[in-house]
Amino acid sequence: MSQCDHIFSIFKDAGEWLFQLSLVGLKNGNISIRLNDRIYITRKGASLPALKKDDVVSFSLGGHVPEEASSEWPVHLAVYERTAHNAVVHVHPVYATAAAGHIRRFVPVDVEGKYYLKGGVPVVVVSEPAGSGELAVCVADALAYSPCVLVRSHGAFVGGSDVFYCLSIAEILERSAKIFMLEQIIQGVKT
Numbered sequence: 001m002s003q004c005d006h007i008f009s010i011f012k013d014a015g016e017w018l019f020q021l022s023l024v025g026l027k028n029g030n031i032s033i034r035l036n037d038r039i040y041i042t043r044k045g046a047s048l049p050a051l052k053k054d055d056v057v058s059f060s061l062g063g064h065v066p067e068e069a070s071s072e073w074p075v076h077l078a079v080y081e082r083t084a085h086n087a088v089v090h091v092h093p094v095y096a097t098a099a100a101g102h103i104r105r106f107v108p109v110d111v112e113g114k115y116y117l118k119g120g121v122p123v124v125v126v127s128e129p130a131g132s133g134e135l136a137v138c139v140a141d142a143l144a145y146s147p148c149v150l151v152r153s154h155g156a157f158v159g160g161s162d163v164f165y166c167l168s169i170a171e172i173l174e175r176s177a178k179i180f181m182l183e184q185i186i187q188g189v190k191t
């Protein structure tokens with residue numbers, strides 16, 4: 001299998017998992033990896049659960065970014081420039097995003113969330129929460145010390161050593177947010 005086929009296979013499997021786990025919809029979310037100073041990222045407008053081979057776009061770190069790269073490429077690039085992460089996954093998790101509308105840091109209340117999201121997950125609040133330079137800097141700075149970051153009214157970015165690590169952290173974040181919000185509702189009913 002060629003390197004391009006291998007990367008496509010990783011992105012395709014991850015895209016299907018992300019959709020099945022309700023972490024992305026049909027037309028949102030993006031995935032990238034850094035490999036030998038080259039960035040491989042999903043195409044602008046690509047459907048993660050139905051990725052095709054030409055939905056993987058690549059460019060050199062520090063080089064020209066193709067027009068067809070995901071609109072969130074500034075965030076992915078900033079993460080690679082400012083951190084040691086070799087993979088970035090961007091998702092639109094419903095519960096975690098809803099929680100981020102009301103808090104500045106998501107602190108898990110369940111054991112799994114506390115273990116994997118140590119210290120909690122910062123919430124970035126910016127005036128243009130999609131594809132902006134401000135978003136890129138804020139997300140990259142947060143991912144330098146946290147495995148994931150929430151963006152108010154948008155979603156979450158996860159950075160790590162590989163795509164499936166990022167996927168697992170995104171799943172834990174959303175599961176933990178569900179438990180957090182259900183606890184809030186139950187407490188509200190009891191008081």
Ligand SMILES: [Zn+2]
Nearest residue numbers: 028029154155
């Ligand atoms: Zn998004």
